[in-house]
Amino acid sequence: MYNNNRNETFDHAFNDNSTASLQEICLCNKDFNVHSTLDDMVSLRRLCMSNSYIDDLSIIAHLTHLEEVILNDNEIDDLTPLAHLTRLKKLHLNGNQIDDLTPLASLTQLGELRLSANQIDDLSPIAGLLNLKGLCVCNNLIDDITPLAGLINLEKLCICFQQIEDISPLTELINLRDLHLEDNQIESLSPLSGMKDLRLLDMVNNRIHDISPLFGLSKLKYLDLSDNMVKNEQAVELSAYNPDCEIYNVKFDYSCC
Ligand SMILES: [Zn+2]
Ligand SMILES: [Zn+2]
Numbered sequence: 001m002y003n004n005n006r007n008e009t010f011d012h013a014f015n016d017n018s019t020a021s022l023q024e025i026c027l028c029n030k031d032f033n034v035h036s037t038l039d040d041m042v043s044l045r046r047l048c049m050s051n052s053y054i055d056d057l058s059i060i061a062h063l064t065h066l067e068e069v070i071l072n073d074n075e076i077d078d079l080t081p082l083a084h085l086t087r088l089k090k091l092h093l094n095g096n097q098i099d100d101l102t103p104l105a106s107l108t109q110l111g112e113l114r115l116s117a118n119q120i121d122d123l124s125p126i127a128g129l130l131n132l133k134g135l136c137v138c139n140n141l142i143d144d145i146t147p148l149a150g151l152i153n154l155e156k157l158c159i160c161f162q163q164i165e166d167i168s169p170l171t172e173l174i175n176l177r178d179l180h181l182e183d184n185q186i187e188s189l190s191p192l193s194g195m196k197d198l199r200l201l202d203m204v205n206n207r208i209h210d211i212s213p214l215f216g217l218s219k220l221k222y223l224d225l226s227d228n229m230v231k232n233e234q235a236v237e238l239s240a241y242n243p244d245c246e247i248y249n250v251k252f253d254y255s256c257c
Contacts, residue, residue: 027052028070038063049090050074057081071096072114079103093118094136110226114139116158123147138162138180145169160184160202167191181206182224189213203228210234215241226250 016198019037024046038044044063048070055074061081068090069082073156076096082088083103090112098118102125104110110129115137123137127147135150135151136158145159149169157173160182167181171191178200179192186206192198193213201214201223208228214220215238225235226248235249 060085083108104129127151155197192217211238213233214238218242220245222246223250227252 007085011093019040021043022041023043025041025044027047027049028051030049030052038047038059043065045065046068047066048062050070050072052074053196054071054076057071057076057079060069060079061084064085065087066085067087069085069088070090072092073095074095076093077098079093079098079101080103082091083106086107087109088107089109091107091110092114093113094114094116097123098115098116098163099120101115101120101123104113105125105128108129109131111131112134113126113132114136115133116136118140120137121141121143123142123145125146126132127150131152131153133149134156135148135154136156138158138160140162143163143165144157145164145167146169148154148157149172152172153175154173155164155175155193156178157170157176158178158180160180162184164181164184164186167186167188168191170176170179171194174194175197176195179195179198179203180200182202182204184206186203186208189203189208189211192201192214193216195217196219198217198220201220202224204224205227208225208230211225211230214223220242221244223238223245227250230249232249235247239245239247
């Protein structure tokens with residue numbers, strides 16, 4: 001069957017004189033098998049293959065020069081083939097079927113890791129990835145974030161849509177700038193009181209009563225407290241301390257009908 005995309009991909013790959021010297025390629029949104037094209041691309045540093053029906057990562061296990069890999073929206077459940085790609089700095093695996101992060105423990109150069117919408121319930125394999133600056137593990141099965149406690153270089157962290165009650169493991173993560181904790185069971189913001197660089201805090205749909213731990217965070221520019229139990233008086237008090245901060249405190253009323 002004729003397919004325009006197919007010709008574009010192959011032209012792009014093979015017009016480059018040698019596929020062996022190619023450093024980056026996009027193979028996203030392909031509904032056919034392009035995986036054999038990767039066999040010779042041993043110099044690849046950047047590869048994206050999102051939404052491409054990939055279920056077996058052994059097709060990239062030999063590409064040891066890879067620094068950036070984007071594989072969102074595939075059918076990946078086993079990360080073992082990534083364990084030796086130790087040059088990886090950026091890895092996106094949103095929307096797959098991953099439940100075990102153990103193979104990532106050796107990828108200590110990783111600076112950015114995105115794993116939203118998988119089946120992960122244990123973060124301990126990534127506890128030693130100390131170069132991480134950005135981490136998203138939204139929409140998984142996580143109730144314990146203790147393994148994040150030592151990731152002191154994190155600047156952006158996203159752990160929305162889980163069952164998290166206790167955020168005290170975040171206390172030492174004082175380099176955080178963007179923190180997304182929407183849709184959890186969090187009651188206390190005290191662990192955030194030392195995060196002097198925090199710019200953005202999304203706390204929508206939690207169990208917060210008291211925002212006084214945020215009063216010293218002078219760099220805070222955006223705060224969403226909607227669907228919590230924070231009194232408007234206290235939100236007004238916070239904006240008096242920090243007039244530059246955009247504060248949302250919308251109460252959703254489910255009893256209207
Ligand atoms: Zn792409
Ligand atoms: Zn996220």
